[in-house]
Amino acid sequence: MQVSLLYGRNGIAVPLPRDADVTLIAKPEMPRLVDPVAAVRRALQSPGESSGAAGLHEIAAGAKSACIAICDITRPVPNHLFLRPMIETLVSAGVPQDQITVLVATGLHRPNLGDELAELIGDPWVLRHVNVVNHDALCDEDHIELGRTPTRQTPVKIDRRFVQADVRIATGLVEPHFMAGYSGGRKVIAPGLAHAETIRTFHNHRFMSDAAAANCNLHRNPLHEEQLEIVKMIGGAYALNTVIDDQRNLSMVNFGEITASHQDAVSFIGQYCRVPVPHRFPTVITSAAGYPLDKTYYQTVKGMVGAIDILEPGGNLIIVSECSEGLGSDDYAAAQATLTRLGSQGFLQSIRHQPFAEIDAWQTQMQTKATEQGTVHLYSSLSPSLQALTGVSIVDDLQATIEASLDASACKSVAVIPEGPYVIPYVQAQVA
The missing domain is CATH 3.90.226.30 (LarA, C-terminal domain)
Known part of the structure; x- marks a missing residue:
């Protein structure tokens, strides 16, 4: 065999x-979206009721800038399916094209450059039409200091390009994560766009040794709780979340307020990724x-x-x-x-x-x-x-x-x- x-x-x-x-x-066998691009456009236009948000066009109306955070090369996020529709929607709502930034949420990973960046973005049109840059967790000037989280006193410094944007959107793949419970949503912001001091604090021994910092668990998970606090401290954000099957086909996509839309995606993937024996x-x-x-x-x-x-x-x-x-x-x-x-x-x-x-x-x-x-x-x-x-x-x-x-x-x-x-x-x- x-x-x-x-x-x-x-x-x-x-x-x-x-x-x-x-x-x-x-x-178990997961559903596959027959027309992924159409599904993305529907998600951007008509978020589900539980997402707590209007469509992207309505959200972006009157905005002068937008920042879209994407995961780095370590995750097979289908960026090629949603970046262009998202950018086109922002432009149609009046956001100047030269004020739209795609920010690679590297955390403390290395930057994605050259051919690797082109592979990550997956669409040459995006690279030609908007600013695409890598986050640098070690560059002090790139970050805004927002204080400390109320419960665990984590120092919060987040990339200013994201914090200062009129429209803030995190994008990513929702899947099990062995520390934060599930990836995607709030995790794209912290650690993805966080300063090294922030990352090194909520990745120290105290956090990592907590039994609740485990796969598929959000209940009392200290990383998850800190990430939610950080989202509040930056003034909130929106998120486009994706779920893929074992063949990397798009199985689910949603858009909305970052915490609610992430929870919806977690509820979806949780039906499939946790397997009893x-x-x-x-x-x-x-x-x-x-x-x-x-x-x-x-x-x-x-x-x-x-x-x-x-x-x-x-x-x-x-x-x-x-x-x-x-x-x-x-x-x-x-x-x-x-x-x-x-x-x-x-x-x-x-x-x-x-x-x-x-x-x-x-x-x-x-x-x-x-x-x-x-x-x-x-x-x-x-x-x-x-x-x-x-x-x-x-x-x-x-x-x-x-x-x-x-x-x-x-x-x-x-x-x-x-x-x-x-x-x-x-x-x-x-x-x-």
Whole structure:
């Protein structure tokens, strides 16, 4: 038997032993919008009642400027479907074309430039007609200081191009997120458009170690709560949210007030991304969701954490991730070096009392959640020098690794999650 996992651009076929008891974990079939462009235009013209907003044309009437925030290259957001209709609607409402900015919400990730920026935007017309720029979290002058959040006292500094725009629109993909519960909506603003000081505060050990900072959970999630406070502090915003299926087809799109429209999108994707299973497994095989998410090892951690709730303590978690761009940032490599030098507990102790997290060290902290649950095995294209910094077991032969894991367990039960972190399995309690 073979199963196909998302890996790079083309996927990878993984052979499984004939005697393996395989549980394939995937979303139920999702609806596909027959005419995605028409669906986008309808969303912009007639938001649903629960979105709490008028159509974009009415919202933008009389506005002198607009800023559209988009996710960076790490997420397969269908920007090519909605940016031009959105911009054309703004212009038709009277917003000067030269006062419309598309702002890439990089957070603390690197900028997207050249051919990569063209791929991200997906429509040459957009690049020719409006300003397209990258957010820079380290540039003090680019940000406005808004004070501190009322409950946790996070310092709030947000990109002034977004804050000062008459019309503020966040766009993105709503999917499970291993810290913030779900991506999209408010997350595009913070951390997407936030200053490094803001990001490093609500990504410190205190936030990351909170049990509520988990996949598919918004209830008392400290990151989510801070993000909502930040939205209030900038004076609110609107959002265009998308949901895609496992083939990257548009399944849902909406537009409206940022919090209400995001909640609608969460309610939609929540029906599909959370998949119940009857028990934990000694062997779990997963992916980092393929291109573009698996370009770096940094993003691969999401796939590890997404699967741990169904892994038996001490079990084997086998993950495939191309990592075509290596580990990630130099800061992340430094955090991983500390992890491999000190071990999980030593690393956690070293960051426990830091008010500002070291850049990208939060991903290393999240990795420890997976490695404390079981043994993580990685199949990738990383060079040997980079493999040494992963802190996990390196796999050259997938088939042999799977067979060894099954042979070592008392049963032949194995779970396979082809789509990686886009599907979050959980053990459903059995009714007596």
